[in-house]
Amino acid sequence: MDDKTQFLADIQRGKIGGVILWRGKSLINGEPIVAVACKIADANKSANTKTGAMVQTFILPDPKAHGIECAGNRPAKIQDWLERTGARSICGDCPHAWQYDPALDRYKKGSCYVREYQSPAAVLGAVYRESYPVAGVDFPKRWIADIVAGLSVRLGAYGDPAAVPAMLWARLVSKAKSRTGYTHQWDSAHDKARLNAFYMRAFLMASCDSVADYNAATRLGFRAFLVTPRGDASPRENMTLCPASSEFEQLHGRKTNCAKCGLCSGAMGKGENKKSVFIPAHGATASRVGV
Numbered sequence: 001m002d003d004k005t006q007f008l009a010d011i012q013r014g015k016i017g018g019v020i021l022w023r024g025k026s027l028i029n030g031e032p033i034v035a036v037a038c039k040i041a042d043a044n045k046s047a048n049t050k051t052g053a054m055v056q057t058f059i060l061p062d063p064k065a066h067g068i069e070c071a072g073n074r075p076a077k078i079q080d081w082l083e084r085t086g087a088r089s090i091c092g093d094c095p096h097a098w099q100y101d102p103a104l105d106r107y108k109k110g111s112c113y114v115r116e117y118q119s120p121a122a123v124l125g126a127v128y129r130e131s132y133p134v135a136g137v138d139f140p141k142r143w144i145a146d147i148v149a150g151l152s153v154r155l156g157a158y159g160d161p162a163a164v165p166a167m168l169w170a171r172l173v174s175k176a177k178s179r180t181g182y183t184h185q186w187d188s189a190h191d192k193a194r195l196n197a198f199y200m201r202a203f204l205m206a207s208c209d210s211v212a213d214y215n216a217a218t219r220l221g222f223r224a225f226l227v228t229p230r231g232d233a234s235p236r237e238n239m240t241l242c243p244a245s246s247e248f249e250q251l252h253g254r255k256t257n258c259a260k261c262g263l264c265s266g267a268m269g270k271g272e273n274k275k276s277v278f279i280p281a282h283g284a285t286a287s288r289v290g291v
């Protein structure tokens, strides 16, 4: 077995739990960040069983460059970094990101549904321990596409993909079966990230929280992913209700998942020439819409 075949087999069997796809300066604010792919073995199993798992990608701070601590095998201690920086390097000016509190001179958790102390902290701990091979260092960058070939990939399980150069994602999805991805940087005040998001209209949906957002994003050529107020599943022109939503299930008696659906693939891929998508807010997302 040659090196590449062995490497890919080790990933597909879960012997290698993740890979660092890219390491460099955030296109949002220039701070050091990493892009990581993991859950590849789960997605590989699911490709055979059709249960719907996806390769998950995380955009995270480069932990040692930021003084983020990690004890033994435990998840990284990300809380202090979040409170100090508001995760601006990876979330930009997403309205759901951590919000600055002048009274505390710290950032406080916003309306984002991600629990940073769970998967992001666990993946960050592995990055800290140097558990993952690094593209361009431990294996050639040209192998990146083969790592997820034939699998479904989620761009940005945590962090905004637009913080990372578009070329990385273009390479990653080039042989994937399907992908989903979302960005709030389509409307960012950070010029480089906004331009990068614009380049990624082919891969990413514009995350929208209002009809005004939807109108602005679609005028720029994005397909949109609009969160509507809780319970509002009324039909919308040029939009389709997310078929994984409970509202869709109530209407049609069935629902699906992102790996099988893949409609949120940006302007190309499975969603090419398809309508934009909307979903009524649920749980923590219910407070974040301004429609």
Ligand code: SF4
Binding pocket: 180, 241, 242, 243, 244, 245, 256, 257, 258, 259, 261, 262, 263, 264, 277
């Ligand atoms: S439309 Fe819904 S189920 Fe389909 S990819 Fe988008 S979020 Fe996932």
